[in-house]
Amino acid sequence: MTDRTGRYDVAIIGAGVCGANIARKLSQYELKVALLEKEIDVSLGTSKANSGIVHGGFHDNKKYLKARLELKGALMFERLHDELDFPFERCGIVVVALHEDELRTIEQLYLQGVENGVIGIEMCSRERMLELEPKLSSDTVGGLYAPSGGIVEPYRFVFSLVESARKNGVDLVTEFAAALARREGDDWIITALDGREIRAKYVVNSAGLFADTLSKAFGAEDFAIKPRKGEYYLLDKMTKAKPNRVIFPVPTAVSKGMLIIPTVEGTVLIGPTASAVEDKEDFSTTRVELEKILQSARTMIPSISETDVITSFAGLRPVCGEDFIIELSAKAPHLVQVAAIQSPGLTASPAIGEYVKDLLKKDGLRLVEKPDWDPCVEKVRRARDLSPWELDEMVAKDPAYGDIVCRCERVSEAEIVKAIRAGHTTLDGIKYVTRAQMGRCQGGFCTYKIIKILMRETGMGYEEVTKRGGGSYVLRGEL
Amino acid sequence: MKQLKFDAAVIGGGAAGMSAAAELRSRGCSALVIEREEELGGILMQCIHNGFGLIEFNEELSGPEFAQKIEERAVASGIEALCGTTVLEIRQEGGFHVVYGVSSRHGVVRVEAKAVVLAMGCRERNRGNIRIPGSRPSGVYTAGLAQRLVNIDGYIPGKDVVIIGSGDIGLIMARRLSWSGCKIHGVVEILPYPSGLTRNIVQCLEDFGIPLYLSHLTTNIRGKDRVQGVEITPVENGAVRYDKSFEIPCDTVLLSVGLVPENELSRNLGVEINPATNGPWVDSRLMTNIPGVFACGNVLHVHDLVDYVAEEARRAGAFAADWLAGASPQRELRLKTGSNVRYLNPSKVDPDRENKIYLRSMVVKNGAVLEARIDGRVVKSIKKAHVQPSEMLFLTLGPKDLAEPDQRTASQSAQVEIAIV
Amino acid sequence: MSEMICITCPLGCHLSIQRISETEISVTGNRCSRGETYAKEELLFPKRVVTTTCRAVGLPAGAQAASLYAPRRVPVRTADAFPKEKIPELLKLAANLEVTLPVRRGEVLVRDALGTGIDLVATRTISCGEPS
Known part of the structure; x- marks a missing residue:
């Protein structure tokens, strides 16, 4: 695939949630599309470490593009969930006011939600709030309830979108760190750090945190993406503090605040913090910020306990101004900028796919629908979702379903093998696809098994096994 | 679906499960041990160091020796075992405890039992549990995972190692890795005294000149792809002295920061857990709040010596047999x-x-x-x-x-x- | 004058040792006679039980597939405490030793290792057969 000399109609740079949605959208048409990703797997940047919320449509005014795309995108998830294979649930969102003066903001959010056409949004008394969420603090004075809000596993969403896109002919090129671009005739030639080249007529810059340097490489608009770090704690499924819905604090002018999120897979996520950082590859967590998370979460649900913490992690928001930047470049030909996609980027992403398709069409890209486009991917049966009877039937068909590799998240060998065969050949890749190593023991029991399965399936030597590519090797010698 | 019936189902085939099952058998009850690994023995199989068995067998044994001696005893008593079988769930159905387990060989197995003995052991606390900030590179392992990789699979996780926590597994791994050609740059312990046995401090650290940093907190793990170093910070009179933090360069971090009983199956069954042990509350018969469900070994509370695990498990087996025979105490204090x-x-x-x-x-x-x-x-x-x-x-x-x-x-x-x- | 901690029991007596001659020492700080014995042995003839592993070989071709997680190492130990100064040499010996499966627990792999009179024995029975 990488030594292909052919020309692509569209090259999408960055396989995060935007790139993946755009790729899948374009896979519907008779086009040659390449999805270029600098990492060893997709979804390893901003799309991996975020809150995974399908927002309720009440936080932003419709004058913003991000609000319009959020409202549209939020409605597209049911269909995507039917067609693809990712966890999604419309569990609802509540915003909790802990002081009388916060109720004014609640009312504003309510009015904005009504204005935005959010279905079912309601103002809640203290009693109503505590009925919806009995674990909330007794300091609760009231709040807002948006039943249409939901949760997804963001990386699984991206994996599935990319799988669907590839199934419909999109070429995924990983470890392709786009660095230079030049015009050759009517085409762009994109050169990666390792010298590989890709030729394409149209280019989409969905490079997340690096959209600014990429824009410059194309001689396009000059803007600066500033990373804003968000740190999270993940709590054990067994936590007694799990709410029924996503719990938001009353937002401030700069942030939606730190949330308490019951994830689709049963764990609880708390965070994110918000702090400006310089380094776009600094995913470290810090003592000071992590402390804030527990404090903030406990003001809303006091029973949150640090003994429930199973891991912490950080993500970086690509920040540039107040709104998304999604437009045809005014300076570089046939380049679509998809930049500054911070919250509610995940919610908006399916609508961003449509929007970018329309921009490309406006710029002259001919769109002819494929007659054989298949919107569906295989829904992998997961041992943890099956009843004993269903699991028994699965083992009869494929005995590897009977070998439970990850006990904490109940992941069978069959699921791990499927992930490896789908191209996820790092420990992190396997983790995000299957959840093995993601539970309470954090891989303490299953890592050696996954290493062995990976070596068997790929023929890798022990020294080639990595956590997430690059220099993240796992073993350093053999006795 | 394969269906089985036993007087007692024992969950876990380590020292506790095998000992409890053997005792049940010796008292005339049928007993099935369900073990998720391919062989009985549990975590002892990777504990190749010696020091086990002084009480139980009156000799110093390695982990595999201890486990296999217990296994021989259990097999001789006539226990049955389902290996490679992960228990999915324990439920109450029609007056019985029903255990569902799955294996690639048999598919899902449904085991109806009058009594259940919980003997699932414990797991290691990890980086997240002790909330060490920093980046998330490769090269951070729990000591037990490293032990498995080295002792059974024959792989070396890293060459320049810092061990966090002075628990016995960490100390044992310090010696094991030193003997395997690795350099251990230090053991970091938050408490003013070591958590492991003095014998292990002497034979696993002092023998190799490995520095022990007592009253030190690990405050950061650094490294983008692979670990490059850990930042450690002294604790003086209860205050963390960030002004005195320093870094130890390394490519590997091993965590030996405590063990937690694995009670997720128990909790889902409705067993009440004692927050002081993270194990079930048990009465004088080692029976949980659910009649007929007993607990022993590290799932009940983390033991220091496996000899005590075996002893406790034998009692649990005997109590389960008594319960099956209809006996119960007149009163309890x-x-x-x-x-x-x-x-x-x-x-x-x-x-x-x-x-x-x-x-x-x-x-x-x-x-x-x-x-x-x-x-x-x-x-x-x-x-x-x-x-x-x-x-x-x-x-x-x-x-x-x-x-x-x-x-x-x-x-x-x-x-x-x-x-x- | 040197100091050491007695590890015979958990009390952990801090021993002070005065060297009298090549083969004689005097011990103070011990709360029982075992402290003196320990100090003498530890200073004059230090020994350790050595536990390590050897490479397992000769697994039939089919057996590997039967269990992906089957042991690749055979755990071994010295049958008795081993002179400390010879441990590095012993470890080298063990590292180069290949043990053909099946192996029985207690099987002597090296008799009279390095002329110490102490055997190196396997500490785990590993068969090639199907697990139960």
């Missing part, structure tokens, strides 16, 4: 933790027989006295030359100790308080 006692197991005693009680001290103390009191009256006291939190203590209380001198006060509500003074 509640045990209460007194001063300096972190926990007691079990939490009740039967005043009509001998009871063995395991406990842990909260303090390091020379010349301590273990006291049992009823209504403030000392009924038993035992001198202990030395107590420390990392070491389990035990005492026995029998009918003589628990007899009421005054019939009027003999009531169900009587409590026995156990204290370290």
Whole structure:
């Protein structure tokens, strides 16, 4: 695939949630599309470490593009969930006011939600709030309830979108760190750090945190993406503090605040913090910020306990101004900028796919629908979702379903093998696809098994096994 | 679906499960051990160092030797075992406990049992549990995972190692990796004293000149792809002195920061958990709040010696057999933790027989006295030359100790308080 | 004058040792006679039980597939405490040793290792057969 000399109609740079949605959208048409990703797997940047919320449509005014795309995108998830294979649930969102003066903001959010056409949004008394969420603090004075809000596993969403896109002919090129671009005739030639080249007529810059340097490489608009770090704690499924819905604090002018999120897979996520950082590859967590998370979460649900913490992690928001930047470049030909996609980027992403398709069409890209486009991917049966009877039937068909590799998240060998065969050949890749190593023991029991399965399936030597590519090797010698 | 019926289903085929099952068999009950690995033995199979068995077998054995000796005993007693089988769920169905397990060989197996013995052992606490900030590179392992990789699979996780926590597994791994050509740059312990046995400090650290940083907190893990170093910070008079932080360069971090009983199956079954042990609350028969469900070994509370696991498990097996035969205690007295006692197991005693009680001290103390009191009256006291939190203590209380001198006060509500003074 | 901690029991007596001659020392700080014995042995003839592993070989071709997680190492130990100064040499010996499966627990793999009179024995029975 990488030594292909052919020309692509569209090259999408960055396989995060935007790139993946755009790729899948374009896979519907008779086009040659390449999805270029600098990492060893997709979804390893901003799309991996975020809150995974399908927002309720009440936080932003419709004058913003991000609000319009959020409202549209939020409605597209049911269909995507039917067609693809990712966890999604419309569990609802509540915003909790802990002081009388916060109720004014609640009312504003309510009015904005009504204005935005959010279905079912309601103002809640203290009693109503505590009925919806009995674990909330007794300091609760009231709040807002948006039943249409939901949760997804963001990386699984991206994996599935990319799988669907590839199934419909999109070429995924990983470890392709786009660095230079030049015009050759009517085409762009994109050169990666390792010298590989890709030729394409149209280019989409969905490079997340690096959209600014990429824009410059194309001689396009000059803007600066500033990373804003968000740190999270993940709590054990067994936590007694799990709410029924996503719990938001009353937002401030700069942030939606730190949330308490019951994830689709049963764990609880708390965070994110918000702090400006310089380094776009600094995913470290810090003592000071992590402390804030527990404090903030406990003001809303006091029973949150640090003994429930199973891991912490950080993500970086690509920040540039107040709104998304999604437009045809005014300076570089046939380049679509998809930049500054911070919250509610995940919610908006399916609508961003449509929007970018329309921009490309406006710029002259001919769109002819494929007659054989298949919107569906295989829904992998997961041992943890099956009843004993269903699991028994699965083992009869494929005995590897009977070998439970990850006990904490109940992941069978069959699921791990499927992930490896789908191209996820790092420990992190396997983790995000299957959840093995993601539970309470954090891989303490299953890592050696996954290493062995990976070596068997790929023929890798022990020294080639990595956590997430690059220099993240796992073993350093053999006795 | 394969269906089986046993008097007792034992969940876990380590030292506890095998010992409990063997005891059940020797008392005429049928017993099935369900083990998720391909072989019986549990975590002992990777503990190739010696020091096991002094009490149980009167000789010093390695982990695999201890496990296989226990296994031989259990097999000789006629236990049955389903290996490679992960228990999915334990439910109550029609007056029985029903255990669902799955394996690639048999698919889902449904085991109907009158009694269940929980013997799932424990897991290691990890980086997230102790909330060490920093980046998330490769090269961070729990000591037990490293032990598995080195001792059974023959892989070296890294060459320049820092060990966080001075628990015994970490100390043992310091020696193991030193003997395998790795350099251990230090062991970092937050407490002012080591958590592991003195013997291991001497033979696993001092023999190799490995520095032990007591009263030091690990405050950061650095490295983008692979670990490059850890930042450690002294704790002085309870204050973390960030102004005195320093870094130890390394490519590998091993965590030996404690063990947690694995009670997720128990919780889902409705077993009530004692927050002091993270194991089930059990009565004088090691029975949980669910009738017919017993617990023993590290799933009940983390033991210091596997010899005590085997002993406790044998009692659990015997109690389960008694329960299957319809016996139950006339009355039970509640045990209460007194001063300096972190926990007691079990939490009740039967005043009509001998009871063995395991406990842990909260303090390091020379010349301590273990006291049992009823209504403030000392009924038993035992001198202990030395107590420390990392070491389990035990005492026995029998009918003589628990007899009421005054019939009027003999009531169900009587409590026995156990204290370290 | 040197110091050491007695590890015979958990009391951990801090011993002070005065060297009298090549083969004689005097010990103070011990609370029982075992402290003196320990100090003498530890200073004059230090020994350790050595536990390590050897490479397992000769697994039938089919057996590997039967269990992906089957042991690749055979755990071994010295049958008795081993002179400390010879441990590095012993470890080298063990590292180069290949043990053909099946192996029985207690099987002597190296008799009279390095002329010490102490054997190196396997500590785990590993068969090639199907697990139960």
